[in-house]
Amino acid sequence: MSTAHDDFDAWKRRRTLELAYELADSGRYEDFTDIAYALQFERGMATAQALIDDPDMRRVLNQRCGDAREKLAPLPAPEAVAAVEAVEAVAQTSNDHAQLPQAGDFARAPSFLRRALATFTRSGNAGDLNSAAS
Incomplete structure (x- = not known):
């Protein structure tokens, strides 16, 4: 049994x-x-x-x-793709030896970090962050 x-x-x-x-x-x-x-x-x-x-x-x-x-998740908006390409172009032409993050760096980040980054890039207006009632 x-x-x-x-x-x-x-x-x-x-x-x-x-x-x-x-x-x-x-x-x-x-x-x-x-x-x-x-x-x-x-x-x-x-x-x-x-x-x-x-x-x-x-x-x-x-x-x-x-x-x-x-x-x-939906594919990123064309504006976000253009922004990433612009950052990559600046990184390639910069005399600064500090390396800016590449698109591939974000692919390896934990998913919650990618979602948080996407939230800020989609919001468009940073002023909204301070709009809570005091």
Whole structure:
């Protein structure tokens, strides 16, 4: 009897992890907390939080969420592409020996940094940052 129970528990763990990966790869979730919520409350898997509450598992799920969202993100606007090309042109003609970041440098940055950079480049008006009520 114990073997059947152990097999069932192993199957539940495996199925929970498979679903967690599927949800992360869908691009609809921000991070592991959203996945834990979806598994627990939308899918009725009461033990999901405990199964994915491991630092390595959280890191993997967060990475997969970020990668999936980036694949679904729209291509950059032509203005952003032109700005990157202008920076590259300045970097190539500059006498300064300090090297400016290249487009490839941003591709290697963590996804949250790329999203933050994209947010500031898309906002267009830095004055909006100080518009909160005092």
